[in-house]
Amino acid sequence: MSYTVENLEKSMAKLTITVSADEFEKAVVKSYNKNKNRISIQGFRRGKAPRKMIEKMYGPEIFYEDAVDFAIPDAYDEAAKACDLEIVSRPEIDIVDIGAGKDFVFSATVAVRPEVTLGQYKGIEVEKKEVKVVAADVNAEIERVREQNSRIVSVEDRAVEKDDTAVIDFEGFVDGEPFKGGKGTDYSLVIGSHSFIDNFEDQLIGKNKGDEVDVNVTFPEEYHEESLKGKPALFKVTIKEIKRKELPELNDEFADEVSEFETLKEYKASVKKTLTEKKKEEAERQKENEVIEKVVDLAMIELPEPMVDEQTRQMAQEFAIRIQQQGLSFEQYMQMTGMTMESMMAQMRPDAEKRIRTRLTLEAVADAENIEPSDSDIEEEINNLASMYQLDADNMKETMGDEEKKQISLDARVRKAIEFLAKNAKEVPAKDDGEDKE
Numbered sequence: 001m002s003y004t005v006e007n008l009e010k011s012m013a014k015l016t017i018t019v020s021a022d023e024f025e026k027a028v029v030k031s032y033n034k035n036k037n038r039i040s041i042q043g044f045r046r047g048k049a050p051r052k053m054i055e056k057m058y059g060p061e062i063f064y065e066d067a068v069d070f071a072i073p074d075a076y077d078e079a080a081k082a083c084d085l086e087i088v089s090r091p092e093i094d095i096v097d098i099g100a101g102k103d104f105v106f107s108a109t110v111a112v113r114p115e116v117t118l119g120q121y122k123g124i125e126v127e128k129k130e131v132k133v134v135a136a137d138v139n140a141e142i143e144r145v146r147e148q149n150s151r152i153v154s155v156e157d158r159a160v161e162k163d164d165t166a167v168i169d170f171e172g173f174v175d176g177e178p179f180k181g182g183k184g185t186d187y188s189l190v191i192g193s194h195s196f197i198d199n200f201e202d203q204l205i206g207k208n209k210g211d212e213v214d215v216n217v218t219f220p221e222e223y224h225e226e227s228l229k230g231k232p233a234l235f236k237v238t239i240k241e242i243k244r245k246e247l248p249e250l251n252d253e254f255a256d257e258v259s260e261f262e263t264l265k266e267y268k269a270s271v272k273k274t275l276t277e278k279k280k281e282e283a284e285r286q287k288e289n290e291v292i293e294k295v296v297d298l299a300m301i302e303l304p305e306p307m308v309d310e311q312t313r314q315m316a317q318e319f320a321i322r323i324q325q326q327g328l329s330f331e332q333y334m335q336m337t338g339m340t341m342e343s344m345m346a347q348m349r350p351d352a353e354k355r356i357r358t359r360l361t362l363e364a365v366a367d368a369e370n371i372e373p374s375d376s377d378i379e380e381e382i383n384n385l386a387s388m389y390q391l392d393a394d395n396m397k398e399t400m401g402d403e404e405k406k407q408i409s410l411d412a413r414v415r416k417a418i419e420f421l422a423k424n425a426k427e428v429p430a431k432d433d434g435e436d437k438e
Contacts, residue, residue: 002018004016008109010302011111011112011113011303012111013087013110014107014108015079015091016096016106017079018103019071021102021103021104024102024104027067027068027070028060028064028067029051030067030070031066035062036048036049036051055100068098075106076091085112086113088111088304088306089111089306089309090306090310091108091110093107110306111306111310114301114302115301116299116301116361118299118361118365118368119300121298124291124295124421125427126287126425127429127430128427133272133275133276133279137275138271142268145258146247146250146254149248149257150245151245152244153243154241154243155209155242155244158208158242159207160205160206160242162191162192163190163244164190164191164242165190165245166188167187167188168186168189168237168239168240169187169238170215170235171183171236172233172234173235182233188243189204198217198220200215203216204237207239209239209240209242211238211239212237212239213236214235216232216235217232217235218230218232219231250264251264255267287425287427288418288422292362295365299364301361308352311352311356315348315351319344359414362414362421363410363413363414366416369420371413371416371417371420372416373413378408381411382396382397
């Protein structure tokens with residue numbers, strides 16, 4: 001195998017790869033052995049016709065299609081590894097020359113890693129974020145914990161109110177006839193959740209356990225079921241049970257149950273401290289994001305289209321995996337949303353381009369500042385990754401291959417570049433919007 005490289009415009013390159021006649025002959029033999037049982041020649045049992053006889057009858061090119069498929073991958077991989085290019089896309093293959101007894105020549109057009117011209121990246125100005133936790137923040141967090149520790153109790157002495165859960169049987173009718181999917185038994189409906197159409201839930205407020213209620217609603221014009229769009233409907237509803245959420249009393253006993261503290265005062269102080277740390281982390285992430293965005297905007301990069309195509313495909317594959325993990329096939333998701341693969345890829349493309357620009361710019365900063373991760377940086381990256389996927393870090397290190405280790409090292413390097421940019425950013429006071437603040 002031999003190859004030549006031609007650099008093209010817009011970070012593209014063409015590898016012209018030559019497979020020797022002898023090597024291509026081996027690929028043709030493989031193709032013959034694969035296909036001979038499918039070819040009938042009079043006077044020979046199926047699979048027993050000599051190759052020369054088949055080629056004489058059908059032409060030598062009868063075996064070229066599979067021979068090409070056998071020859072190209074290994075030859076391309078060898079050339080891609082040997083050449084000095086950092087290839088970032090799938091190759092676009094074209095046959096240049098093919099024939100009996102001849103060298104097989106093909107070209108592979110690929111996108112290569114584009115050059116990055118950095119603009120300003122040190123001393124980037126960002127607004128200083130105020131980190132302040134007030135009583136309302138603490139109270140909201142404690143209310144959230146109270147909600148988590150609430151219990152549902154039955155109500156016997158009053159009618160349905162907003163935020164109650166009504167356990168109901170129902171059946172819906174349109175034009176006096178029941179419709180498919182309009183019937184339910186022992187359905188728990190949170191009043192005020194707006195999970196049912198129109199003002200269905202509102203019409204249950206004030207009703208008592210055991211009441212039979214006629215609920216009149218109108219289906220929306222954009223309803224997913226064509227036959228029900230815009231139609232008035234009557235639901236016959238029986239209220240079987242009323243439940244309400246009971247929050248624990250806010251006292252020392254509550255604090256003792258939900259935390260390591262014995263008093264409510266201590267618990268509130270702890271919540272304030274935790275929220276303050278959380279807001280500091282959020283402010284730091286926001287600062288990092290703002291610095292990165294400005295540095296990327298100031299950098300000059302001409303992205304090759306195939307590189308963006310590749311990133312978009314990868315993002316679509318990742319999304320499909322997440323959908324399947326939620327118990328829904330990708331095909332079902334497409335049907336439910338009315339999307340096509342083409343429309344999804346078009347929707348994802350701007351994010352794919354942004355992701356590439358960001359990564360390339362951060363790597364260029366790391367290059368410019370000679371940033372390299374230490375062993376502890378890589379260790380931290382592994383631990384963060386293990387924590388994200390709920391894996392054991394030691395087991396993860398043992399099972400990682402060379403490519404995975406290399407990627408983690410690159411990710412750690414990028415993380416250090418982000419830290420560098422944030423550290424060298426210039427925080428300025430927030431701009432006064434001219435309004436009086438209380």
